[in-house]
Amino acid sequence: TINxxxxxxxxxxxxxxxxxxxxxxxxxxxxxxxTEFCQKYVTDLSYLLVPELKLERQREMMRVVEARATLRALEEEVENFETEDENGNSGDGDEGSAADSEMRRAEAMEILRNNGATGGPYDGPRLRMYFPDEGSAALARRDWIGQGAVPKCVEMSSLGGMGSAGADISKDVAIIFFCTKASEADFLENVLSKMEAREDDIYKLSVFINPNLVDMGVTGFGMAGRLLRERLLDGLPNVYYLRTLQWGALTRSWPKDFSVW
Incomplete structure (x- = not known):
């Protein structure tokens, strides 16, 4: 996609x-x-379009490593203290040392609980994902963002959902339409027109993942279906394509051509 x-x-x-x-x-x-592919794709795309997030994630990982090292060191101190106590060699100042160790342990555990994250809510550039319905978007907010499966710059919305009506899209650098169906085509066109009419340089990209915008039961394959295909699908380059078949697979990765395996 970046290529x-x-x-x-x-x-x-x-x-x-x-x-x-x-x-x-x-x-x-x-x-x-x-879903699993989309999570990994969105994560990689986020770090490429918002480079400061990758640096922040590296700092978070370092804080996690340091917190684990602190906990191991504290465990060793406890073991040494117990050994000295058994030998009758415990000295003064044990209460102060224990309080300091407990404070360090609490700080390390807090870092691990937050997975290294610090600070308040994220307020930088965003990638917005549009799901086919509000139910799918709500599950993604719980399972993707809540469990840290995607970076904090990713926002989950739905096409036509009430929860997305008042969303602030001024900081969106990219939008991703995930498995959009033909019944959401009107909402999709409305979102695209708003985003591409922006006069700033923030918004860069629209990605269609597994679009299903031409459906016999909704648009048919007549004039309405052909016009919809011309407006939204014709001319869209496949920057990545993978379809497995019983005898092999058809693949493509931009800028290479399609290949059969």
Whole structure:
């Protein structure tokens, strides 16, 4: 995606990603089967579009490492203290030392609970993900953001959802439409028109992941379906494509051509 943004098109750019490893198995929906891929993709894209987040994440990881080292050192101090106590060699100042150790332990445990994060709410550039419905967006807020599966710059919204109506999009650097269905096409076009009409240089990219915007039951394959395809899908480059088949796989990664394996 970044190669395409840097070499293929000036912002605001549009691109498409298709990821299908089901081999025709319909046990899970497309959204469910591509969730893990989308989490990793959004994480990598966030760190590339918002470089300061990557530096902050590295600092958080260092704080976690230091906190674990502190806990190990405190455990060793306790073991040494117990050994000295058994030998009758305990000295003065044990109460002050114990209080200091307890304070250091509490600080280290707090760092581990927060996974190294410090400070208040995030207020920088954002990547916004649009899910097909509010239920999917709510689950993502719980399972992705709540458990730290994606960076804190990622916001979850839904196309047409009431919770997304008043969202502040002024800091959005990219929007990702995840498994958008034909019934949400009007909302998608409305969001795109608002974002691409912005006059600032913040907004850079729109990504369609596994779009399903032409459906026989909603748009049909007549004039309405063809016009929708022309407006939204035709001309979208596949910056990444992976489809597994019973006999192999069809792949593409920009700027390379499609290949069969």
């Amino acid at each position: 395409y943004l840097l070499e293929g098109s000036a912002p605001p750019a549009r691109c498409r990603i298709d990821f299908d490893t089901t081999v025709g198995d319909e046990t899970y929906t497309v959204l469910k089967s591509s």
